[in-house]
Amino acid sequence: MFILVNLKAYPCDPIEVATAARDVAEESDVRIAVAPQAAHLSAVAETGVETWAQHVSPNEHGSHTGSTLAEAAADAGATGTLLNHSEKRMKLADIDASLDAAERADLETIVCANNPTQIGAAAALAPDAVAVEPPELIGGDVSVSTADPGIVEDAVDAAAAVDENVDVFCGAGVSTGDDVVAAGDLGATGILLASGVAKADDPKAALEDLVSGL
Numbered sequence: 127m128f129i130l131v132n133l134k135a136y137p138c139d140p141i142e143v144a145t146a147a148r149d150v151a152e153e154s155d156v157r158i159a160v161a162p163q164a165a166h167l168s169a170v171a172e173t174g175v176e177t178w179a180q181h182v183s184p185n186e187h188g189s190h191t192g193s194t195l196a197e198a199a200a201d202a203g204a205t206g207t208l209l210n211h212s213e214k215r216m217k218l219a220d221i222d223a224s225l226d227a228a229e230r231a232d233l234e235t236i237v238c239a240n241n242p243t244q245i246g247a248a249a250a251l252a253p254d255a256v257a258v259e260p261p262e263l264i265g266g267d268v269s270v271s272t273a274d275p276g277i278v279e280d281a282v283d284a285a286a287a288v289d290e291n292v293d294v295f296c297g298a299g300v301s302t303g304d305d306v307v308a309a310g311d312l313g314a315t316g317i318l319l320a321s322g323v324a325k326a327d328d329p330k331a332a333l334e335d336l337v338s339g340l
């Protein structure tokens with residue numbers, strides 16, 4: 127199981143979370159990565175934790191003010207990127223171009239989607255993984271694996287029908303080790319989560335709980 131902690135724009139200390147994630151990954155042997163804001167990529171990568179970008183632009187080098195190039199994210203230490211997060215939706219053509227950019231920069235990719243139909247479309251673009259995150263459950267107290275187990279199972283089927291090599295993650299409301307185990311039982315091979323760690327008083331304890339059943 128791969129646990130990716132998306133720090134979004136939460137007012138947490140990215141280094142505290144990164145250090146905790148690095149230590150819990152080492153102690154538990156579970157793959158854990160942290161996706162900070164672009165401006166914090168280098169500092170987070172320097173902790174030694176696996177570091178992901180929250181988004182990369184579809185552009186190449188050129189006159190594109192405000193872009194976060196895949197090349198720049200990789201230079202800063204990122205080894206992967208989320209694309210099309212529910213809070214950073216992209217046009218289909220731009221997802222495709224950002225996947226090309228990520229490939230040029232040797233970044234792993236996870237394309238997010240709202241539902242199984244979109245998961246099938248995202249899988250057709252051949253990212254490394256897709257992630258189903260029902261928007262209405264994001265930031266809530268109830269895990270997608272409890273509130274809507276069918277959406278995870280259907281997402282797994284939808285991706286497999288298109289491309290067996292694309293991994294399926296799920297996210298929204300995941301905050302405990304039981305939530306993670308339940309997601310794995312539904313066929314997910316990774317978890318995206320944010321508030322359960324980024325808003326925790328003790329991020330290390332939150333991460334230890336998340337991996338406790340693995």
Ligand SMILES: O=C(CO)COP(=O)(O)O
Nearest residue numbers: 264265298299319320321
């Ligand atoms: O959007 C998410 C991860 O990318 C999920 O957020 P929460 O874990 O806060 O529900």
